[in-house]
Amino acid sequence: MSDFKNLDPLLHSQLRLAVMSLLVSVQSAEFVFIKEKTGATAGNLSVQIDKLNNAGYIEVTKSFKGKKPVTTCNISKKGIEAFESYVNTLQSYIKK
Amino acid sequence: MSDFKNLDPLLHSQLRLAVMSLLVSVQSAEFVFIKEKTGATAGNLSVQIDKLNNAGYIEVTKSFKGKKPVTTCNISKKGIEAFESYVNTLQSYIKK
DNA sequence: TAAAGTAGTTTACAATATAAACTATAATTT
């Protein structure tokens, strides 16, 4: 790509982008909350959260709220930076 | 997706987005020019141009420059509208 | 006339996204 910088493929996915954009503003959110906000299915969300986690863009902690399992996602510094960089690259595409 | 509107999958692809963003500014461009600007391989570009064409986002005309075949792509009204709509949706993601 | 270049297209494969099916536990209902 000469004129067009590569878009981070991890962020260039509708659901992962939605998750990250949510986490950028709230920093921390629970699985169920993210699921509702994004409208994703649990399976799809689970997979995509895994990928973001493996990339170090978010940190995932599992605990219990009463007797129910709760998965909490926190955006990492690396995640914030990646998101900002992605947004900048994207802007360069759409305002050519 | 409750909070997040769907991103047109035809535009949410790095190469097709690059092609469309190029065509939005220049209106009309030749295959080889697009190939150079985007850094895509000919095969990949050919496939993606086909998809944009089938969607009615661009019009493709084939002619000759001297004895060499030339494929020219023109963005359509529908394409411009789709691009603008995509950009708006995207903006709503990244400035939440 | 053989080799290399140009302009693409087709096809085969790898990667991705997604839903469906599943696990595990808890709370209700009958």
Place this chain on the structure above:
DNA sequence: AAATTATAGTTTATATTGTAAACTACTTTA
């Protein structure tokens, strides 16, 4: 108390997509 429904996810199977490699067809050059 057994069966049913609900909650919170995970795993897996499939369909879709993206991409490069291989190919076609023609032209130019050595």
